[in-house]
Amino acid sequence: MQLLYVRYLAARPVDEIQCVARTRRRHRCTNTLLSPGALAGVWRLVPATETSGQLALPSAVMAVYDLSSVPYAEQLRWRAQRCLQHAAIPTVADLAVADWELFDPLRHREHIHNRLPAPTRRPDLAGRTHQAVRP
Numbered sequence: 001m002q003l004l005y006v007r008y009l010a011a012r013p014v015d016e017i018q019c020v021a022r023t024r025r026r027h028r029c030t031n032t033l034l035s036p037g038a039l040a041g042v043w044r045l046v047p048a049t050e051t052s053g054q055l056a057l058p059s060a061v062m063a064v065y066d067l068s069s070v071p072y073a074e075q076l077r078w079r080a081q082r083c084l085q086h087a088a089i090p091t092v093a094d095l096a097v098a099d100w101e102l103f104d105p106l107r108h109r110e111h112i113h114n115r116l117p118a119p120t121r122r123p124d125l126a127g128r129t130h131q132a133v134r135p
């Protein structure tokens with residue numbers, strides 16, 4: 001994933017990344033960052049090189065979920081790993097730590113895919129109702 005000009009490895013698939021905020025019931029919020037009404041990034045193929053440009057991997061390109069085109073505040077929301085509701089309430093504490101990992105093309109080689117993911121529509125995401133979030 002690319003946000004705020006940095007590539008990160010997410011701990012989960014893009015549509016399963018979970019909000020880290022704590023609900024009033026002291027549980028971790030179960031909302032995902034990607035939700036209906038949220039601006040989405042785009043999958044793009046980018047050069048699979050280190051930022052320094054010194055390392056060229058055999059697979060020349062890699063698929064990245066790119067959030068560069070969404071507004072800065074929205075990228076900050078992703079970086080903070082908060083759902084739409086909790087991004088609006090910064091005073092709510094986090095229950096979990098955002099689990100982004102800086103992407104390293106060598107250490108994370110198995111995550112490099114030189115094709116864009118198939119445009120599958122996950123039925124559970126489309127049909128998912130808004131779980132009540134009452135911070």
Ligand SMILES: [Zn+2]
Pocket residue numbers: 019020021029030031082083084085086133
């Ligand atoms: Zn949340």
